[in-house]
Each structure stands twice: as structure tokens, then as C-alpha cells.
Amino acid sequence: MSDLYKRIASVKIGNRVFTFPPFSVEFDQTIKIGVPTTTTLKLYNPAPDTIKACEATGAGLAKKYPQVTIDAGYEEEHGTCVIGSVYKYEVKKQGADRVLECSISDQTMNWQNAIINKTWKRTSGSVILKDMLASLGITASVTLGTDKIYTTFTATTFRSAVQKIITDTKSEIFIKPCTAKE
Numbered sequence: 001m002s003d004l005y006k007r008i009a010s011v012k013i014g015n016r017v018f019t020f021p022p023f024s025v026e027f028d029q030t031i032k033i034g035v036p037t038t039t040t041l042k043l044y045n046p047a048p049d050t051i052k053a054c055e056a057t058g059a060g061l062a063k064k065y066p067q068v069t070i071d072a073g074y075e076e077e078h079g080t081c082v083i084g085s086v087y088k089y090e091v092k093k094q095g096a097d098r099v100l101e102c103s104i105s106d107q108t109m110n111w112q113n114a115i116i117n118k119t120w121k122r123t124s125g126s127v128i129l130k131d132m133l134a135s136l137g138i139t140a141s142v143t144l145g146t147d148k149i150y151t152t153f154t155a156t157t158f159r160s161a162v163q164k165i166i167t168d169t170k171s172e173i174f175i176k177p178c179t180a181k182e
Contacts, residue, residue: 006075011041013086013102014053014066018043027070027082037106039082041070046091046100054089054102068104083107111136112162116155124149125165132158145170 009020024044031037056063065085072081088103126142133140155161
């Protein structure tokens with residue numbers, strides 16, 4: 001059993017990292033079934049470069065939104081709480097502080113609609129899942145109900161391939177943030 005004290009958090013926006021302590025960091029998530037999770041992040045008294053790091057680059061449909069990762073919890077038990085993109089931000093005055101408030105859209109929608117277009121021969125479902133996750137930049141441990149060796153398996157989209165493997169192996173999908181010990 002871990003000791004749940006000594007809160008910690010780190011926020012990565014692009015290539016900038018902020019840790020609590022010493023930075024003041026707040027975030028709030030809204031989770032609803034059927035829609036992407038949204039997160040509101042607040043950073044107190046940001047530097048001008050930090051505010052600029054939240055701006056989208058490019059124009060029109062080709063805009064690239066800054067990537068954000070939030071890791072939080074306690075010294076002995078913490079993990080990734082948010083992986084997403086800043087789609088909107090504003091700077092507000094709150095008493096003597098300036099507060100950068102960022103709206104972050106969950107990245108999982110991008111993953112589930114990702115195009116894989118790959119075929120495996122004589123490969124287990126767990127190896128296929130790990131390979132697909134790795135191609136999306138996700139490191140994960142995979143445990144299936146009953147692993148299955150596929151003679152041939154072709155994945156077009158990530159979502160359809162995962163659904164097929166889960167059905168074939170009598171498994172359920174559960175995504176849990178990794179802790180520092182995992």
C-alpha cells in the first residue's frame with residue numbers, strides 16, 4: 001500500500017515542462033460517455049513564452065495544436081491523467097495573479113480513428129495490439145482473456161482492429177495510466 005501524501009504534478013506543453021511544486025497548477029476534467037474528455041488547465045503567472053506555446057500554428061484546417069500531457073498524483077503513486085491538445089486558451093486576471101486557462105481536447109479520438117493498414121502473419125493478438133499501440137506512440141502492457149494466434153490479421157483502422165481482437169480473445173479494454181513503478 002502506498003502513502004497518499006506529497007502531491008505532485010507536471011504539465012508538458014509542447015517542449016515546456018512545469019512541475020508542482022514550485023509552479024501552481026490546477027486542472028479539471030469533464031468525462032461524458034460518447035464524447036471526448038475535455039480538460040481545463042490553469043497555470044498561474046505564466047511567462048509570455050508559455051502563453052505563446054499554447055497558440056496553434058498554421059492556418060485554416062492545417063492548424064497544428066500544441067500537445068499537452070499532465071501527470072499527477074502523489075509521490076508514491078501518480079500517472080498520466082491527460083494526453084491532448086490545446087484547442088483554446090485565454091489569460092485572465094484573478095486578484096494579483098495572471099491565470100493562463102487552457103481548454104484541452106482528449107487525444108484518444110485521434111488514436112481510435114488512426115489508420116494502421118498493416119498485416120501480421122502467425123502472430124498473437126497481444127503482440128499485434130502492442131505493435132499497433134507502439135505505432136501510435138503508446139507504450140502499454142497488454143493482457144488478454146485468452147490470447148489467440150492469428151494465421152493472418154489485417155488492421156485497417158485502430159478501432160476496428162482492437163474491437164476484433166477483443167471479441168476474438170474474450171477480453172475487455174481498460175486503459176489505466178502507468179505509475180512510476182510500472
